[in-house]
Amino acid sequence: MDGVIRITERPRPPRPEELNLRFSEKAVKELEALLTHYPDKKSALLPALWIAQREYGGHLTADAIAEVAYRLQRSYAEVEGVATFYTMYNKVPVGKYMLEVCTNLTCMLCGGYRILEHLQQRLGIQLGETTPDGMFTLAEVECLNNCGDAPVMQVGDVYYRRLTPEKVDALLEELRKGDEHTVVKLADAEVQMHLAEWERPENQ
Amino acid sequence: MPKPKNVEPNLVTIEINGIPLQVPEGELLVEAAKRLDIDIPIFCYHKYMKPVGMCRMCLVEVGTKMPDGTVRKMPKPQASCTLPCTEGLVVWTETEQLVKDRRAVLEFLLINHPLDCPICDRGGECPLQNNTQFYGPSTSRYIEIKRHLPKAFPLSKYVALDLERCIQCGRCVRFTEEVSGDAQLAFLFRGAQMQPHTFQLTEFTSRFSGNVIEICPVGALTSRTYRFRARPWDIVTQKTICSMCPNGCNLYLDSRSGKMVRINARENPAVNETWTCDKGKFEQSYMHAPNRLTQPMVRRGKEWEPIRWSDAYELLLSKVSEAQGAVAGIAGHRLSNEALYMFQKLLRGAFQTNHIDHRLTRYQGDLQAQVSAKLGKPATANEYRDLEATSLVFVFGSDLVEEQPMVFLRTRKAHRQYGVNAMVASPVPNAVEEFATHSLRYQPGGELALIRGLLNCLLDFLPAERLAEYREAEWLRALVADATPTATQDATGVSADTLLAAARQIAESPSMLILAGEKVWNHPNASEVVEALVTLTQLTGNHLREEGGLNLMPLGTNEQGARDMGVLPSHLPGYRSVADEDTRTAFESAWGVSLPTTEGLSTDGIYQACLSGEVRLLYLAGANPVVDHYDPTLAERALRATDFVVVQDVLMTESAQYADLLLPACPFTESEGTYTNWERRVQRFWRAHEPLGESKPDWVIFADLWLKALGKVPPFNAREVMQEITRLVPPYANCTYDQLGDQGARAL
Numbered sequence: 001m002d003g004v005i006r007i008t009e010r011p012r013p014p015r016p017e018e019l020n021l022r023f024s025e026k027a028v029k030e031l032e033a034l035l036t037h038y039p040d041k042k043s044a045l046l047p048a049l050w051i052a053q054r055e056y057g058g059h060l061t062a063d064a065i066a067e068v069a070y071r072l073q074r075s076y077a078e079v080e081g082v083a084t085f086y087t088m089y090n091k092v093p094v095g096k097y098m099l100e101v102c103t104n105l106t107c108m109l110c111g112g113y114r115i116l117e118h119l120q121q122r123l124g125i126q127l128g129e130t131t132p133d134g135m136f137t138l139a140e141v142e143c144l145n146n147c148g149d150a151p152v153m154q155v156g157d158v159y160y161r162r163l164t165p166e167k168v169d170a171l172l173e174e175l176r177k178g179d180e181h182t183v184v185k186l187a188d189a190e191v192q193m194h195l196a197e198w199e200r201p202e203n204q
Numbered sequence: 205m206p207k208p209k210n211v212e213p214n215l216v217t218i219e220i221n222g223i224p225l226q227v228p229e230g231e232l233l234v235e236a237a238k239r240l241d242i243d244i245p246i247f248c249y250h251k252y253m254k255p256v257g258m259c260r261m262c263l264v265e266v267g268t269k270m271p272d273g274t275v276r277k278m279p280k281p282q283a284s285c286t287l288p289c290t291e292g293l294v295v296w297t298e299t300e301q302l303v304k305d306r307r308a309v310l311e312f313l314l315i316n317h318p319l320d321c322p323i324c325d326r327g328g329e330c331p332l333q334n335n336t337q338f339y340g341p342s343t344s345r346y347i348e349i350k351r352h353l354p355k356a357f358p359l360s361k362y363v364a365l366d367l368e369r370c371i372q373c374g375r376c377v378r379f380t381e382e383v384s385g386d387a388q389l390a391f392l393f394r395g396a397q398m399q400p401h402t403f404q405l406t407e408f409t410s411r412f413s414g415n416v417i418e419i420c421p422v423g424a425l426t427s428r429t430y431r432f433r434a435r436p437w438d439i440v441t442q443k444t445i446c447s448m449c450p451n452g453c454n455l456y457l458d459s460r461s462g463k464m465v466r467i468n469a470r471e472n473p474a475v476n477e478t479w480t481c482d483k484g485k486f487e488q489s490y491m492h493a494p495n496r497l498t499q500p501m502v503r504r505g506k507e508w509e510p511i512r513w514s515d516a517y518e519l520l521l522s523k524v525s526e527a528q529g530a531v532a533g534i535a536g537h538r539l540s541n542e543a544l545y546m547f548q549k550l551l552r553g554a555f556q557t558n559h560i561d562h563r564l565t566r567y568q569g570d571l572q573a574q575v576s577a578k579l580g581k582p583a584t585a586n587e588y589r590d591l592e593a594t595s596l597v598f599v600f601g602s603d604l605v606e607e608q609p610m611v612f613l614r615t616r617k618a619h620r621q622y623g624v625n626a627m628v629a630s631p632v633p634n635a636v637e638e639f640a641t642h643s644l645r646y647q648p649g650g651e652l653a654l655i656r657g658l659l660n661c662l663l664d665f666l667p668a669e670r671l672a673e674y675r676e677a678e679w680l681r682a683l684v685a686d687a688t689p690t691a692t693q694d695a696t697g698v699s700a701d702t703l704l705a706a707a708r709q710i711a712e713s714p715s716m717l718i719l720a721g722e723k724v725w726n727h728p729n730a731s732e733v734v735e736a737l738v739t740l741t742q743l744t745g746n747h748l749r750e751e752g753g754l755n756l757m758p759l760g761t762n763e764q765g766a767r768d769m770g771v772l773p774s775h776l777p778g779y780r781s782v783a784d785e786d787t788r789t790a791f792e793s794a795w796g797v798s799l800p801t802t803e804g805l806s807t808d809g810i811y812q813a814c815l816s817g818e819v820r821l822l823y824l825a826g827a828n829p830v831v832d833h834y835d836p837t838l839a840e841r842a843l844r845a846t847d848f849v850v851v852q853d854v855l856m857t858e859s860a861q862y863a864d865l866l867l868p869a870c871p872f873t874e875s876e877g878t879y880t881n882w883e884r885r886v887q888r889f890w891r892a893h894e895p896l897g898e899s900k901p902d903w904v905i906f907a908d909l910w911l912k913a914l915g916k917v918p919p920f921n922a923r924e925v926m927q928e929i930t931r932l933v934p935p936y937a938n939c940t941y942d943q944l945g946d947q948g949a950r951a952l
Binding site for chain 1: 359360381387390392394401402403405407408409
């Protein structure tokens with residue numbers, strides 16, 4: 001038909017054979033075990049995304065989302081919709097330590113924003129950014145359910161309570177020494193939480 | 205659970221705004237209110253999708269009638285789209301509370317809506333505009349900055365997405381999940397950022413993508429082909445039927461200044477609900493193609509010379525009399541029933557020939573007659589709603605999504621919504637495989653061996669009572685004894701396990717509906733394949749079930765009509781043999797002519813006769829065999845060899861290059877008529893445009909020739925042609941234009 005506006009055409013969605021599958025043998029086994037927990041494959045979506053977050057090094061790339069969709073036989077868009085709905089699935093690369101500072105009511109009153117500003121200054125990054133050395137990502141989160149010890153910050157699955165700028169400096173020093181990828185570790189913990197002892201690949 | 209057919213619903217009494225009303229139990233309140241013409245504003249609710257209650261626009265106040273006659277009112281308004289009607293339900297749709305509620309909902313929706321209505325394609329036919337007009341606030345209290353998002357984002361060749369206008373009703377997302385089933389759209393992010401989108405902004409490749417444009421209640425999803433080409437108020441809308449395939453989808457054709465600008469679906473619950481495929485919606489523009497024929501032309505050497513219609517008729521008739529009965533005609537599948545009827549009437553009555561056909565497939569025997577004779581049912585036994593009532597749909601040798609897009613859509617919907625199982629046998633990748641329980645990917649040509657293999661397994665799996673009812677089980681057992689699963693695996697490439705599993709599913713399904721397609725029609729042994737399919741139907745007892753049975757799906761738009769109208773060498777309209785004396789007499793007295801008594805040649809026979817000089821004049825009406833015939837070179841040689849070729853068509857087709865006389869015909873948009881779809885539903889289409897140039901509707905050309913050749917009064921309009929058909933063709937007795945109405949009727 002005439003009158004059609006020519007705008008750059010979109011890339012087409014990948015075919016199954018074009019996917020770059022990266023799940024390790026262990027991950028595949030874990031997913032198989034998870035699938036036995038649910039009546040259908042769709043229900044395993046959240047834990048499967050945790051596996052993907054671990055396997056893809058701390059964040060969900062397009063490939064990761066496509067792989068989960070492929071393995072659960074769901075559409076790509078549906079899995080992406082779920083992955084983007086939940087904030088704990090990272091959509092962009094993150095550092096080894098995700099510094100999640102609470103700025104909800106109690107923390108705010110007790111200086112949560114001061115902690116946040118201090119971190120921004122120390123690390124030279126803004127909210128949602130990652131330090132160039134790939135160590136820290138800074139995030140602002142809602143209530144961490146530890147108001148009695150405000151202000152609070154979560155790193156991986158550890159809470160740091162009653163923070164002051166000095167405590168934060170000391171913590172950063174300490175964290176720099178470690179070489180654990182806490183984001184990947186947290187993802188793994190989420191996966192293991194879903195699996196019974198005997199279902200874990202190392203016990204099979 | 206499959207959706208049972210013809211179940212009488214329980215009626216309950218409800219009361220809306222003080223008016224008592226009886227409705228089927230469980231009917232959604234929003235639908236029940238329509239019975240009283242009470243308007244409940246909606247955004248997210250859609251009649252053919254599951255309700256979700258997302259937009260809160262359809263809130264009503266409800267209560268329950270207590271035994272003592274008092275009404276107990278619910279404390280809060282309820283969403284009428286998710287509320288099923290129960291006995292004693294009392295509803296108010298126009299209270300002061302609701303006026304406030306609706307105004308508030310609309311105020312929230314309009315906070316981020318850009319209100320760029322002046323340049324929005326939806327403007328003028330937009331539910332958001334309309335609801336705001338009737339229920340919304342007249343002024344906005346919002347003075348902050350609105351959300352800004354990409355505009356006119358091209359999702360595909362056909363669909364553009366404007367995220368700013370989106371009100372997150374989820375209709376498009378639910379359509380791709382529930383109806384088309386490919387789930388290509390999903391809501392990404394959440395809260396204020398929530399937006400419907402494809403995976404990683406890739407192309408929206410669904411074959412039914414156009415539907416989301418129509419169901420979008422705002423201008424967020426717009427058509428790229430229609431964009432900025434018209435305003436709704438300067439569009440002229442005409443009812444029509446799709447001419448792209450035999451599914452017979454009901455459409456609206458929207459035109460501006462006599463040019464088609466877009467096609468929308470027209471609701472017909474029995475056929476396409478409110479859906480269309482992209483082929484019918486976007487690719488149907490041949491009526492405005494640059495190679496339209498606009499005047500009769502005669503060949504002078506290599507050149508075409510325009511002539512007057514009267515001269516063209518005279519030339520044609522003189523050539524016919526020169527040919528002395530060596531005349532043959534082939535009709536195309538896009539002709540209306542009226543045109544097809546007049547075509548065969550002209551050739552039989554005036555040109556005294558039975559060399560008439562419409563078939564371009566390899567097998568030109570009579571497969572349908574074979575089926576009807578064995579099963580006592582028409583060769584397409586079922587209708588659309590049977591797809592939802594049966595428990596297994598077996599797609600055999602058909603690229604369903606290409607050949608029958610709407611049947612594909614309804615099958616997929618039946619699978620998603622009612623748990624109807626699907627099974628597919630195809631030599632190449634097939635879209636049905638995506639939701640089929642079993643996929644039998646056989647080697648090309650393996651159709652017969654595959655069914656024999658299935659029959660062999662079924663004899664073991666079917667319960668003894670069934671086999672006893674079948675009666676010929678022992679004969680069949682001997683016949684397919686060598687078609688063991690392993691032998692079938694060798695012959696077809698379908699693994700024995702898959703075959704056994706498929707056979708087991710057939711045996712365990714209470715009913716099965718077979719859709720046989722192109723691979724059967726073009727099979728060298730089509731007759732045997734059909735025989736085997738008939739046996740499969742009989743063995744499983746599905747010819748006795750209303751929701752099961754065998755369907756040989758026609759491939760051309762009005763192929764079914766061509767058959768019914770007697771565009772066959774052997775049969776007069778209504779499928780009665782030309783050799784039958786009584787039938788012939790009936791037609792002879794009705795038409796006032798004598799008719800040829802011997803059977804004519806089928807398409808291939810006509811071509812051979814053209815090559816040998818036995819046919820000297822070939823009349824192609826809307827047929828383009830050089831492209832569409834299964835053996836194009838044969839068709840081409842035949843056209844070259846024939847003395848005089850008349851081509852009557854809408855476009856300058858490939859076959860028209862071989863013509864000696866060209867007669868310009870109108871497409872379906874410029875004429876009136878009916879099409880018969882695969883389920884033998886006869887449906888009317890109306891004239892939307894004036895004929896281009898000097899072109900005439902096909903049936904008018906045949907009627908003119910009838911008048912000139914015989915001096916007999918022809919019918920004066922399409923309605924009269926159909927009246928003649930209803931008198932002479934018993935299955936069409938219920939098909940007068942008045943009886944057909946907007947929604948058509950199934951031929952008897």
